Amino acid sequence: MAESKVTGTARGRLPAELTSFVGRRRELTATRRLLSSSRLLTLTGSGGVGKTRLALRMATEVRRTFADGVWFVELAALHDAGLLGLTLANALELSQVSANPTADLAEYLEDKHLLLVLDNCEQVAEACAVTVSKLLAAAPQLRILATSRHVLGVEGEQVLSVPPLSTPPEESPAADADQYESLVLFADRVRAVLPEFVIDETNRAQVIEVCRRLDGVPLALELAAVWMRTLSLSQIIDRLGDRFRLLTSGRPAGPPRQQALDAAVGWSYDLCSPAERMLWDRLSVFSGGFDLEGAEEVCSGDGIARDDVLGLVAGLLNKSIITRRTAGAHATAWYEMLTTISQYGGLRLADRAREYQLRHRDHYRALAARWATDCFSPRQSDWYLRMRREHDNVRAALDFCLAEPGEGSSALEIAAPIWNFWFAGFLREGHRYLARALDAAPEQTPVRALGLWAGSYLAMFLGEAEQLGRLLTECEQLAERYDDHRLRARIAEVSGHAAIYQGDLAGAIDRLEPALAGYRAVEDALGEFDVLILLSAATFFLGDPRVAEFSQAAYDLAEAHGAESSKAYALWSVGIVQWRDHDQIAAATRSLRDAIRLWQPLNDRTGIGFCVQALSWCGGSAAPDENAARLMGASRAVWRSSGAHVDETTPYSQFDDRTESRIRSTIGDAAFDSAFARGAAYSFEQAVALALGEEAEPARTAKPGMAGRLTPREYEIAGLIGEGLSNREIAARLVISQRTAETHVEHILSKLGFTSRAQVGRWLADHPDR
Missing domain, CATH: 3.40.50.300 (P-loop containing nucleotide triphosphate hydrolases)
Structure with missing residues (x-):
């Protein structure tokens, strides 16, 4: 819980x-x-x-x-x-x-x-x-x-x-009960709501009875423990008795542990108000969690007023039916429900499930539409973070649409408007959903046209050339049928982008300039920005002096709309121009690193891939050494993690080749190959840390003889530090005060001669047999 x-x-x-x-x-x-x-x-x-x-x-x-x-x-x-x-x-x-x-x-x-x-x-x-x-x-x-x-x-x-926790058998004396796991767990969880609670002679028999009734099932015990805030042990026992009689009445009894869980969940359900029960049932259509807005949109009506949802959510939170995920100070509260509890609500929803699945679909269809109109704004970063959090719900809505006859268009209305979200680490998934939705909605409609365009963009990044051409051809036909000027601009944008990858730079500019005019005519600022970035890339590779003009225009447009994350692409464009002018390599490095930092919260691995690649060029120009070779390998690691297709024949590769040649001529082939391989084996996080110059500091050696002076308790806490636990989490794990945990950590750092918890973790990794 x-x-x-x-x-x-x-x-x-x-x-x-x-x-x-x-x-x-x-x-x-x-x-x-x-x-x-x-x-x-x-x-x-x-x-x-x-x-x-x-x-x-x-x-x-x-x-x-x-x-x-x-x-x-x-x-x-x-x-x-x-x-x-x-x-x-x-x-x-x-x-x-x-x-x-x-x-x-x-x-x-x-x-x-x-x-x-x-x-x-x-x-x-x-x-x-x-x-x-x-x-x-x-x-x-x-x-x-x-x-x-x-x-x-x-x-x-x-x-x-996995069996339930051990529970005292009927013949066991009450005095021996403290050795049983179920009692220890129940008491521990009760202390979370009643800090002074202890098992003693006055309540031991009742605690044993609760644990026996619930067959030692941990989740059932945790649910019962929550109710100690408002009920006595005898009241809990009475209610559990009623629930078991209800469970075994009129149907064959299931396994004892399943009966116990059914009893505990059902009993918690019974103790909720009728409105809370209704909300519990309806919340079961969410996947992975929900926010207050989602609960209000999907679950209100027919017995639940929208204004009452907040209070009902608070009630379920207080009863531990849902939990609130820890988030930043400015993040929207996010609530989660354990699978077992959600499934119970789903069973109770029964015949009305489809009604609320349709409302769930409508909510995420509306959310996708809002994304499309608002993601190039001061709320851009918030939108990306929100959609990452809503990812499971987006999947659930799409899965529902694709399983329901006649809902293919609804799937397109969800998957296509968020085409740029799929670049945040989900290229292949977005491509799969769009392909399935297009198959499920063959009707020649405007929403299909948008799906064709979005699908073609993802196909281009995935190297699916044949599919790209086929989707664009049909999209062009629909653009003519509906005389859709924005769609024409979009088609020209994808065609121009594909031409860049194919090395046809002049042809790319011939397509992109009409796309720019088309977006401006329909006042599509995001489309305009994207094309300005593509024009800056094409002119850069051609050595066309207009590159600076396009880069600045893109930066100014993002600045005017408050789209901080989009500014990262403009900074990439500015950075590669600065790199080309070799006396500005330091400035280029700053621009490219600033771009990565803007993209990091959004997990835009495609954009980060472009920047790490450009930083490897900077490294090869400034200091063609083993670190530069490692950065080239790290660039490959980032591209690999992005899912984007890396074509060795694109205009970008010419600069990779020149950088590699420069480094090889300086350090030799063997040293280059070794360093490149090390970088290529990096995780995404390691590669980004290297590109930002923020690699973890080398593990320090502990003060001679001092490691042996750690007490057994300090060794235990050092291990928890190595697992990444905070002082608060260490205190909870060891059932000690947070201040005591902090004191132990300070002693460990002092004895080892370290200044950071990360050094403790690396020391542990280097000394597994300490």
Whole structure:
């Protein structure tokens, strides 16, 4: 029931545990043993039994065993099995590398010593089984830890059934109860709402009764603990008794642990007000979370006034039915609902599910339309961040449309207007959705025309030349049919952009200049800006002096509209011109790094790829050494992660070739090849850090003899620092005060002679057997 915050490094990504981990000693031992002897271990069990927490704790404990890290992939919100490969590639920071991401993953993992944690595989079980088999066959050092409500059925799979927490048997004396895991967990979670709570002689028997009634199922216990804020133990027991009688009346009883979870979730449902229950049911159509606006748009009406939604959300939050994700001070609040709880609401929604799925579709169709008209504005960065957060809901809306007969046009109305969002690390996914939507909506309509144009742009970046030509041809026909001036400008823009990649620079300018005039005629500022950037690129490669004019015009237009992130493209254009004038390499470096920093929050890997590439040219001109060669390799790593097709024959490649020749002639072929390979092997984050001159400082050696003076507790806390936990998270994990955690951290830094937590993490990695 705790909020989850993702932390990550180049060597892995695991959600931090924000509540204490209780018990599971036997299961941890068994998991470690099975994971060491097999390459695929699946933790099975019913919902709420604690599979994910066990997998995360095991992954945390063994993370230093794997040289290439431990990577966690959440699959609960994934319903399209066709996106599994892309999801895994994105989680491993490969993004959409090609049309066959599973093959790319297999190639990437073949020499990696890595643990992949796949959570909630039951959502796409068959696809998981096929993909896991391929990856394990290709990567001999890969191990996979999966959680699923049922086995995957893959050859070599080991299975560990996760039981509920231990609970006192009926014949056990109450005095011996404190040794049981379920009681420890219940007491710990109650203290979150009643800090003074302890199990003593006055309440021990009642706590045992609660834990027995709930069969030791962790989620059920956590739900019950929340109600200690308003109910007594005896009241909880009474209500649980009523719920169990209801569950077992008139139908065969299910497994005890499932009955316990049903009882706890259903009992929490019963304790909500009628309006809160209605909202709970309706919120089940969201995927991955929701904000207040979404809840108001989708869930209000028919018994819930729009003005009442905020209060009802607060009520569900107070009852721990939903959680609020931690966000920045200025970010819109974001709420999440556990899969088990969402599924319960979905079952209750029953016959009305389609009604609210249609409202969900309408909300995201409207959101896509607003994006298209407002993303070139002072709210540009906010829009990108919002759409990244809404990504699972966009997927869910598209999946619904593509599964419903006659909804293909609706899918196009969602996928096409956000064409530029797909460049934020989702090129291949956007291309897939647009292709499916176009197949589902063959009618010659204006919305199809927009889909054809958007699809052609993504096809160009993915190197799909035949498809690009076919889509543009049909798009041109529709532009003539509807006499659509904006669409004509868009077609000319894509044609001109494609001509740049093909090296036809004069032809590109011949297409782009009419596109610029067309966008200006219809007052499309974003289109105008994009074409100005393309004209600056074409004239740059031609040596045309108008490049400075186009670059400045693009910068001024973005500035006038407050589109800070778009200014990054203008800074890229300014930077390459400054680089060409060799006396301005320092200025070029500043411009290009400023552009990257603008793009970083949006994860625009295509734009960042252009900048890292240009920075490698700067490095080759200023100091053609091994660092410059490494930066060239890092440029390749960024392009690889973007998913964009890299053609060795584009005008950009001529500068790559010149830079490479300059560096090779200075340091020699062997040194160049070695340094380039190191950079090319970087993760996206490592490559960007190198380009920004912000590489992590080298690991320092601890003061001689001082490491041995760390106390056992300090060693434990040092390990948590290495996992990326904050002082607050360390305090929660160890059940100590935050101030005590801070004091321990200060002592560790002092004893080791370090000045930063990052140095502690690197010291731990270099001394795994400390």
